[in-house]
Amino acid sequence: MIIHMNAKLIGIGTTLVILAIVVAVVFVPHATFEAAHRPSDDYRPLTTLEMQGRKLYLKNGCNNCHTQYIRAVDWGLGAERLAQAGDYFGQTPPMLGSIRTGPDLSQVGGEHTDDWHAAHFHNPRYPRPESIMPNFGFFSPAELRASIAYMQSLGFRAADARVRRQLAWREKAMAAYAAGIDQNIRWLHDLVPQGWRDVPNPYPATEVSLGRGATIYQRWCLGCHGPVGDGQGPAAAFLYPPPLNFTTLARHADSSGGLLYYQIMNGITGTAMPYLKRELESEKIWDVSNYLAQYFIGNNDANLEPKGIDAAYEPAAKEP
Template identity: 35%
Template sequence: MYGYRLGAIGIVITFFTIIFSTVLMPMVLFQPKPSHHGNDYSTETVGDATRGRRIYIREGCFYCHTQFTRLQDRGYGPLVQAGDYVYETPHQLGTARTGPDLTNEGGRFPSQWQKAHLVQPRAVKPGSIMPSFSYLSDEDMNDLVAYIQSLGNKRIPEHYVEAPAEYTDTTPAGQALLARRHVDTKATASANAGRGIYTQNCAACHGLDGRGNGPNSITLEKKPANFTRPFYKQYSDEMWFYRTSEGVAGTRMPRWNQILTEEQRWYVVAYLKTLQKDAEETVDKLEDVEKVEQIKLPALTHEEYEPHTGGGE
């Protein structure tokens, strides 16, 4: 009996030692410095975003959207740091990615696009399972958009997405890749060469003119990307090459680096860059819900489909 008591006491001591060292001590000793990517929602400088954060919590947005980027989350932007969450009490990390991660969502799309997406998600993202929040008042909607636009403090100001480091000149692998490149993606001759490769390998899904309406598209649950969208003007050559090479997770798109040579993929990039249309107007007023169907950024016809969202973008 005495031995059992000692064993029980040992288990209890071990348990509380673990809790003390892994939970209580870090709470007291770990005091990260605030990151410039975070927002102090207790101040007046973020105004509407403070109220928008409450609406975000109230509407349960964190059930489907996370707010943390990990090493394996390619295409979501820079990794988060502890200092990003200093002002987050409680934090909105989330537990599932039914929708895309929102860590760096701020500045990726115009505010009017965000409003249209909240009012009628499938109008701007065909196939989306996100519910409509059209019942929100104008004030609540504007506050929620302000909060979304504050996420990440616009740490990605130039491009919606960035290619992984191994495809850019920031790493030895990327530098070697770019050094091997000899295709001028701005040249008409390169685009013409790329069109033939595209027609043979990509048109079956993406369509001859890149609108995502190829004959195979009707059989795909996740519709092929519509490359005519103004959205794609933000893609760098490296981002195009990355997507062409590795495909899009969660879709039927193959990894063309297993099939096409680097030279062929660069030619495809040159052609893809010629497909984008000019930006067109979005809705101006939340009340004009019926106008959402006329939004052209991104285009809204049934044949024009949403590309990957990078999440569960």
């Protein structure tokens, strides 16, 4: 039999080919890809408030700058937990995102306290002076609550555990703050293991180290602890307990070296004080500790004779 090609036949043939492709790449996987129909172990449904926050996330285009998936190649935020199909159970549309102008948010729940988020939404440059995220100060109080609730839900059960931990520590931090300035400092210092407190600053407080410390301070700390270290940065109005007034540390002789390092590296759980081990390498933490110790506390135990003299060595600003 000879089949003569004509418009009708070509039309039917093309439609059949396209149908076959759609069945093979859309319907067959959809019917057989079981994982997408099953929630992951970590998954839990969002509450009504969290769902409202999710709508605001979509409406304000947060997904244009933030992703919500972690792959094996991603280091940093939440890389302990790779994204699984079941994490997106029942979400339409899933907030995968494709651009990371800002960090991935899939595990941000419990990373920060609610008051940190309130300051950050109002103006991201308050807690993070160099942020390029837009202000969301126009959120109504109800929208702010919903957005914070949604942020704290990201990471599902793992996030819930982190949030519970933050809240438990928050009670202690608030009680310590309410007890008075010096009691609060004692409480903060008692959190630091003795081994760390005995570590002296291994870097000399050279002019360059102090200069680097000043830059790091402006980039990461000034919005909370304030330009003169008195805890009166613009974020302070949002935070309780408020950022520490470093000048009060002068009354506590142990306020230097490893103690500052430990607090800056790990942050203070339950308060807005973030951990900075992800953003600042070891030497940068020592540089900013030098800066605090020298200018705000007036008690710098920095080594003036460094152990390994490297190419960056230069004599200390103040010889002993």
